[in-house]
Amino acid sequence: MAGLSDRKQKILQAVVTDYIQTAEPVGSRSISRRYKLNLSAATIRNEMSDLEELGFLTQPHTSAGRIPSQQGYRFYVDALMGPPNLTRQEETYLANVFTQLQKMREIDQIIQQTAKVLSVLTSYTSLVLGPQFRHSAFKQMRLVPLDEQKALVVLITSVGHIKHRVINLPQALSSQELNQIVSYLNEQLAGQTIENLSATRLRQLRSDLYARIDLLSQVLQLLDESSADGEGRVFLGGTSNILNQPEFKDVEKIKHLLTLFEEGSRLTFVLETSSEGVSIRIGTENAITEMSDCSLITATYQLDNRPVGAIGVMGPTRMEYSRVITIIEHIASHLNFVVQDL
Amino acid sequence: MAGLSDRKQKILQAVVTDYIQTAEPVGSRSISRRYKLNLSAATIRNEMSDLEELGFLTQPHTSAGRIPSQQGYRFYVDALMGPPNLTRQEETYLANVFTQLQKMREIDQIIQQTAKVLSVLTSYTSLVLGPQFRHSAFKQMRLVPLDEQKALVVLITSVGHIKHRVINLPQALSSQELNQIVSYLNEQLAGQTIENLSATRLRQLRSDLYARIDLLSQVLQLLDESSADGEGRVFLGGTSNILNQPEFKDVEKIKHLLTLFEEGSRLTFVLETSSEGVSIRIGTENAITEMSDCSLITATYQLDNRPVGAIGVMGPTRMEYSRVITIIEHIASHLNFVVQDL
DNA sequence: CTTTAGCACTCATAAACAGAGAGTGCTAAG
DNA sequence: CTTAGCACTCTCTGTTTATGAGTGCTAAAG
Known part of the structure; x- marks a missing residue:
């Protein structure tokens, strides 16, 4: 695989670069003309035939030029590719x-x-x-009350990603209790990556706050969706x-x-x-x-x-x-x- | 324009529905076959020729079938179109x-x-x-401090659209002052549609809070962008x-x-x-x-x-x-x- | 006066075909 | 080992020809 003669490499390189430019099968003739290899078309022809046998080039049909095979591109990328040319x-x-x-x-x-x-x-x-989202760390969470029954959960992570969701508030909760829950969650979750949260941690939280399941589960759902496909x-x-x-x-x-x-x-x-x-x-x-x-x-x-x-x-x-x-x-x-x- | 004989209308309708289905120019023959108009191909041919003259049909080339012109479609949509057929x-x-x-x-x-x-x-x-955004009403605005220098502005409107932006805080502001500004803005903006804000209102606010320009202008920019292309x-x-x-x-x-x-x-x-x-x-x-x-x-x-x-x-x-x-x-x-x- | 049958004509599309050009593979000579 | 020469292959293009769908017109029938 690596045992390509220097000359074969040069020719392969010529074929690939030419084909990249023109998108047309490239023949032995045009290589000997365009690239200074000091070889006749016939010689190149033979080498190209070898390169085809080795799997680096293909022929769309007999008597057409050659185009690089997938393997040919691979070799080009790994070994032959020239330096970048940005203007x-x-x-x-x-x-x-x-x-x-x-x-x-x-x-x-x-x-x-x-x-x-x-x-x-x-x-x-x-x-x-x-x-x-799931690779980024939890930073902060906020609850913005909208009206009696609804509130906005705002979730902020370290990549500057902000996720929000309107949730329903259980009416039984006082605003004090709400604040307690939020600051508790903030404390517990700080610095964690979202993906690490899913399993054990969340279960633990769930039991800690079992009295507030309703509210919590909505928040957790937001976390969950974020970690799943969301972002x-x-x-x-x-x-x-x-x-x-x-x-x-x-x-x-x-x-x-x-x-x-x-x-x-x-x-x-x-x-x-x-x-x-x-x-x-x-x-x-x-x-x-x-x-x-x-x-x-x-x-x-x-x-x-x-x-x-x-x-x-x-x-x-x-x-x-x-x-x-x-x-x-x-x-x-x-x-x-x-x-x-x- | 409206004076199409009943028969012409029927034929036009036949041509349009046929062409919609087949995407191929439709000839007089196939209409007399497929649609029960009890007319010979020749008659239909004459009528179609008229319809072409009137601008409702076109011929891709001599001796091809006819296809509806834009005007033809228009008439079909306005007058001929059958009832919906949802399965x-x-x-x-x-x-x-x-x-x-x-x-x-x-x-x-x-x-x-x-x-x-x-x-x-x-x-x-x-x-x-x-x-x-700009058609919806301002509902509420919140400021969530992130760290010493940054805060998150959350803007909530009546279509359930929530927009947020991280802004830089002037260090000179105490959290008290911040809260004052926020509640002032909430008071002033409540119920307005976003598009109505741009002109006079904002200028007034700007002068009211001239001391806090830095902060305010960032918030206003958020409003502005929302009303412009944003959403x-x-x-x-x-x-x-x-x-x-x-x-x-x-x-x-x-x-x-x-x-x-x-x-x-x-x-x-x-x-x-x-x-x-x-x-x-x-x-x-x-x-x-x-x-x-x-x-x-x-x-x-x-x-x-x-x-x-x-x-x-x-x-x-x-x-x-x-x-x-x-x-x-x-x-x-x-x-x-x-x-x-x- | 309207409708219809018949017929010549048009034009796009497809198939068949020839010629050109590019390229190969092979052979033989340098 | 390299190269020139040559016959061969295959695609591509343009041309020709045939086919068929469809029209427009004319003349006869209702």
């Missing part, structure tokens, strides 16, 4: 974006804006998973960008992807399961069948050294890997700061 | 949905679910505009449904629509400007050029007899108007109750 323009654009993001206060806005920026910069489709929302950017890719001129393919985009939960899953740091999944490495001819590059962002969310870019397997990777790295690392400040 | 299945499905919606507490969830239901039932794309978010459902329509097999068209879908503000505008009750806009009646071969059916929903939001369904001009209209009416009227209960 100065793009870098200043990035810098501008960062100062703008810095100013925003609402997490939703930040997430959405991030998605947009990612898609504009890369001209692929971007996915951004908002900070996950795992994925924001998309540039969904129409995929249509610019020649590999998606087929309406059926588009339909598959669009319906995938509508199923938030599956997207959430993909992003949640992405490993820490930058991860690159090519074609069928993606587990989601609809994405089997796409590549997905993701990165996580952290809060207090714990990954709380992820950003990603999806494009055809013929994707500008190095470019996207550097952009994603920049944005993810910056997002760390932005989230920290909330 | 019993669909009605029970609707009933189920309603009980489910009733249970939800979070406005976002309700909106999103509504969008989904609308798109599933109609198999077109649905747009739902959440309740507009006018549109949720989409079934975006992939358009791909099932044969008129959208062209990738360019799809791209135009998808990019339109990404521009939330333009969609907001369309829904905001829809007149009270059910409105039907066919083709270029839509003002948005990207939608010039689509039709949009919208309905508003109310709170306290004021329209606060809208729902809509978008499909090709060849849309099942009567079906969609009844579905939309049902859902909108139900939404009135759901919103009321929040």
